[in-house]
Every structure is written in C-alpha cells, then in structure tokens.
Amino acid sequence: MKLLDIGEITERSGIRPSTLRYYEEVGLIQSASRHGLRRQYEPQILTRLALITLAKTGGFSLTEIAGIFSEEEQLQIPRDQIRERADLIDQQIKELAILRDALRHVADCPAPSHMECPSFQRLLKTTGKRKPAKRKPPTK
Amino acid sequence: MKLLDIGEITERSGIRPSTLRYYEEVGLIQSASRHGLRRQYEPQILTRLALITLAKTGGFSLTEIAGIFSEEEQLQIPRDQIRERADLIDQQIKELAILRDALRHVADCPAPSHMECPSFQRLLKTTGKRKPAKRKPPTK
DNA sequence: ATGCAACTTCAAGTCAACTTGAGGTCAAGT
DNA sequence: ACTTGACCTCAAGTTGACTTGAAGTTGCAT
DSSP, rough: OOOOEHHHHHHHHOHHHHHHHHHHHHTSOOOEEEEEEEEEEEEHHHHHHHHHHHHHTTTTOOOHHHHHSSSSGGGGHHHHHHHHHHHHHHHHHHHHHHHHHHHHHHHHHHOGGGGGGGGHHHHHHTTTOOOOOOOOOOOO | OOOOEEEHHHHOOOOOOHHHHHHHHHTOOSSSSSEETTTOOTTTHHHHHHHHHHHHTTTHHHHHHHHHHHHSGGOOOHHHHHHHHHHHHHHHHHHHHHHHHHHHHHHHHHOGGGGHHHHHHHHHTTTTOOOOOOOOOOOO
C-alpha cells in the first residue's frame, strides 16, 4: 500500500495543498504519516475528498461535513439527523430543477422582463419561503 | 396595487431586513418608493427574492445572480452562458443525488468505517475531480 | 556534496455575504 | 401633543473558508 504525497493528491483531486493542510488543521482529513516533513496520504483519502467536495456542493459547512463523515465517535451526528439531511438534499434537488428550468427559460424566452412573463411565474410558483442552505465561498 | 413595507417582505420571504437593504445596496433588488423614510416594495419582489434564494442554493454568487436576472441591459449575461449555467446545475443535481444516497447509506449501514464499505465506495465511483461550485456563508 | 524543487510552519491577509450597533426619523394611534 | 415602534443610515465587526508570504527543511538526482 504505497503512500502519496501532497502534490499527488492535489493533482488527482484538484484540491490545492494549502486547502489540504487547512482541512487537516480543522480535522476533516488526516495524513497517514510523514516522510521527513512531508505528509504522506493513503490513496483512499481521494474518496474522502470526493465526498467532501460533494458535500460542499450540497451546501454543508466543513464543520457539518466533519460531523457527518467523521470516524471519531464523539464528533458523530446521530443517524436520524443524517437521514433528515438526506431529505433536505432531496428537497434541494427539486429546487435546483426549478432553477435549471428557470435559467433555460431566461435563456430562451424573448420577453424582456422575465419577472412578468406568465410561464416564468408559473415555474416559480412552487418556491416559497425558505431558510437558505449554508454555503461557502469559491476556490477561484 | 398596494405596496408592502420591509417588515412585510421579511415575514413573507424569510429574509431579514438587513439582508434586504444589503441586496438593494448591491443592486440585486430595488424598492418601488418610500413612505417617509420607509422602503415600499411591490409584491412581485417576492418572486424575485424566491429566485434569488433559489440561485443561492445553486451556488451562485450575488454578483452572478445580478448578472443573470437583471433587468438592466448592461449587466446581462449572454444567453448561451446562461444555458451553460443551466447545464451545470443539471450536473450538480446529479451529484447531489449521489450525496443523498451516500448520506442514506451512512445513516443505515452498520459498518463502522464507511470509507471502507464496498457499497459506499461504489456510490462514489462516479465522482471524480471537480472544481467546486461557488458558495457563500450561512445566515445562521 | 550539492542544488533545488517540493515540501514545511505560522501568522497574517482576503473575500463574500451579511450582521450589529449607535444614533436618528417619522407616521399613526391615544 | 406625545409616545411608540417600526423603520432609517452609516461605519465597523463577524464568519467561514481559504490564500499568501516569508523563512526554513529535505529527499533525491546529478
């Protein structure tokens, strides 16, 4: 089982070294060992990173992600809360489908003001008052 | 056509007054007029706010949202770029479906370490290297 | 043995998106 | 006429998620 160093992980995951170190700092990931100073990672970290990236897309904060996918017991979130999260994601998927359709409408509808276009209005009919999901900033 | 004041908008949209003023400041929305000092909004702002909330869920920055849904011509983003965005959302929907399934797995699978569970691995098989979508922080 | 690219640490900086607080205004009800 | 509560402005503060920069270390190819 050979270990990878941080440059390798960066290349395969698309996540910058500084970010990987930051993730380690906040307890999201660990390196398996060191080779001199250098962090050595097990290849399976890549799966974990994919998961983390995914969860960020889902609007989870790093703290929440740590809670959900932690191996350490004291950090873990109860199962039914996780199930609730899954349902929330499901809801989010539905909303994104609306957004996607709204965008396609905006791209295709010749009307100058979409806000007043009746078929546009209809699209958004289902979208009500919602507390926004948690989000985080770009990686440029 | 009666106008609503900011408290009304807050109540119906779930968006705080400070946020509404901030949105106005950055050009995302406008108030129709003032009653004394007080902002007066047309009811259709609610649709617009729903759309903004939706787009944030989709990971758009406020600047991007302004570009996509602006009535002002000079801010507008070309149609084919919007179509691309829609396709991106579609991709995001697929990834979120994976995340949802992964969460359900974590909630239900008795294995202590999901990272090593083969059926969990399989779930994430399709998720590769991806540049993260743009995100923004929570509203507490 | 030497050079250097690829790592390292640590503190400070950045950025978007808000929030907070102090101090002020004003319309409407009593 | 007065009080009150809902609004206002403007500057400064906060938070999460990173990034940057300076200064140091080290495995490895030459």
